Amino acid sequence: MAGSLTAAEVARFQSEGHLSPYRAMSAEAAAGCAAKIAEYETILGEDPQRYFKIKAHIAAPWMIELAKNKAILDAVESLIGPDILLFGSSLFAKRANDTRFVSWHQDSAYYGLDPHDEVTVWVAFTPSTKQNGCLRVLPGSHIGPDRTHEETYDPQNLLARGQSIQGVEDDRAVYMELEAGEFSIHHERTVHGSLANMSGEPRIGLAFFYMPAATRSTIGRRSALPVRGEDRHGHWDMDPLPKRDLDPDTIAVLKAVWAQYQDRSVSQAAAVAPH
């Protein structure tokens, strides 16, 4: 398969379910992204992370540009082929000395995709370290069926439903430390999460969810964003696009999507259409 990863890296992804680190942009450009997120908090009067979930990229054109970053898509192409759709994206931001965490979970349990070929790219806007609660993964956990998740709705959990896999062997975790501007990749079935931020600096990242254009939704028609190649399948409608930063139309969509997602009566994140 074409793309930027070597055959050995692709083989490692297939056996381990994760890869890192790779560079998407300079540390300065990443700091600019972090500054944008801080600016949004001032403008919106609340933490943008509250609803920059599922489809965060529709909040601003620069996020869509970042989703199309060449280094990211070259790596993704090596894993899922040349015709790539962006299924979604989520902001994960921890403040300095922030006790919030992300419980062990699998994205596949909530995405409603067939086949399970989605890969998540986590882009660091700040350094992401063991001390500040970087993303951690359980190697090899993408092989096998989806695991059972308990929905705890713990307010300290950055996942809306606090969905958690119990009994994960913490001592087998791999911590994917990143410099600002770097990214990691994990398979949608890879069990992953993150611990609290024990440092005096924020830890901010944006996760992009990519799938081959041939992927079907198992729960009805939804939307996605073509980011590379061609969509010859037509399984997905087009995401609404922001005309400017914090476009009121797309922000309203984001808020609606998020409200529905948190609703306990919606059985999966993926059940929520963005329009």
Ligand SMILES: O=C(O)CCC(=O)C(=O)O
């Ligand atoms: O950023 C985090 O702490 C967790 C990220 C995550 O769960 C994901 O990228 O799917």
